Amino acid sequence: MSRRADPINEEETGSHVSSSAALMTSSKLVLFQNSECKDLTVSDLLKATNNFSQADIIGCGGFGLVYKANFPNGKKAAIKKLSGDCGQIEREFQAEVEALSRAQHQNLVSLQGYCRHGNDRLLVYSYMENGSLDYWLHECVDESSVLQWETRLKIARGAAKGLAFLHKVCEPHIVHRDVKSSNILLDEDFKAHLADFGLSRLLRPYDTHVTTDLVGTLGYIPPEYSQSLIATCRGDVYSFGVVLLELLTSRRPVEVCKGKNCRDLVSWVFQMKFEKREFEVIASSIWNKDKEKELLEMLEIACRCLDHDPRRRPSIDEVVSCLDGIGM
Template sequence: MKFPFFACFSSWSTEQNNINNDYGADGVNDGGFRSFTYNQLKSATNNFGDKIGQGGFGSVYKGRLMDGSFVAVKVLSIEIESMRGEREFVAELATLANIKHQNLVGLKGCCVEGANRYLVYDYMENNSLHHTFLGSEERRVRFSWQRRRDVSIGVARGLAFLHEEVMPHIVHRDIKAKNILIDRNFTPKLADFGLAKLMRDETSYISTRVAGTLGYLAPEYASSGQLRRKSDVYSFGVLLLQIISGLAVVDAYTDIERFIVEKAWTAYEANDLLRMVDPVLNTDYLEEEAIKFLKVGLLCVQETAKLRPRMSEVVQMLTNNNTDMKDVHISKPGFVADLRNIRIKKHMTTTSPQESSSSGELDMEGCYFQSPMDNVD
């Protein structure tokens, strides 16, 4: 089996000639994966002048290659002491270099020169779901019920592919609106695999480095470090509730029902789930289908992980018009109230939800989190 990302390190390797034989002198392999030079990327991005995004580990710039195709170039920031950034670079390559799916962002190539790390992706005309959909009523109006339905199902299919079709299975670990990219046809693409983990069997993975974003973070993973595919299912459930309601995942300005899962559960208990549907839709949707989508979201965020459906089951429920959700039993959801609830190896964080570093990230006692303020639109 060939590993295309080896070409990115070819300038260092003593096996340069062998690598060139595999990939060609221009660093292109049979699958179109390329090894770029820094000068190529600098020229393509006009000296990294058009910034289109900011992730946890670096900035993203729009570029145009010599063949006229547009790309997105992620410039990773490497922290020498912790090697953060380097780990994420390798994780992205290991995850995306050898798999393709219509709901995964396409990785075109990479560049390694000295301490610099660059990843080159297909360009997504509509940026991220967070950028295009959330944040204002004007943006949300662009997302009809049909578009929200298609995006939700596309994300579910991408996750089902990672969880059940790819071997070893892949857990994304940071499913959220910012990591769902939207192409020109509004097809959703899962992106940012820097925190992804390969799962070689059905057992869970115990991590001393909990990673994710408050609001989307599965409670059992946050409290014990026990990572399983159902951790991603929880995050998807939160995202689904967000897509249907248009609400922020965490409302920093409210003490009561601060989290979207709390609001959805209260509406469910009151037998009034329709109040969760985004009002900008102006009732231009099928009520029965909207209720079904919200119930699926609540099924995914149940506190007990084993009660959550598998992603293939989620796809089936969302796409099958004959799915009957009237008598489905949904148990109480779980959520991480604040970072002080997160423990890893008997270490407790002491930073409050309102505190964050200048980069919007928290890195404490072997844990990595996005600031909760990252989700306030």
């Protein structure tokens, strides 16, 4: 069973606070008891990010920026700053605190603490030394740093286990709603950590879905979301299937290109499969005749996740089991 991490107040270290929601209006830094960032203050965060200097930006989202914080003791953290007064920012802040305070797992980015500072909401996370999977697949230009097949398989397995925890173990269950390669962060050992719960929604007992505005990222959004506005765990599985294709092909879900032959990654892969040319979708950097069976096994798992009918998609538990079975 999952357990919500108990927050501790900055000025009352050691005393339990019964509800994280009660502290969302606090201007003091609230740290969780399992936090790696003990005894920090808001002032420490400002100093560690040079007052949120542009030079310290390491990422961005729909409602704010992520900064790298370097502390005097050598430790690091990632600080997400949500700025502004609109209701959507407040909802994102509350959703992220609520979800991450419940979700404690080795393959999920750990929330260390949170606070308000003026009109800003600050979320303190563990720092992931190797950045995002998106960077390693699509931005890294150093050929010597290309992710090898074994590392990609390890990342797929870890991310799937993090998502399975949200869907099956965490109480209430959580629909992530924005699974993508830029939301899979990698630590110094390239262990995968699923991140960015700003769009997540909690599933109460007996719920099968949550009604929502259309959310997610182009190229990862399940086809059914555009019609029903109902987010489900099977929708997350679809998005994860797109990530598996990225790992296999090193291509973006939607390539920046022109012309009538340009199509999204999912359509292209299914067309290549239909033409019995599935070998051609595998990135040349990881193609290895000795690993042919393993590569095609992952491709088959990805295609099952991407079934147009969500009822035919596997559960994330099934995906974990299938990925663990690769190479066995």
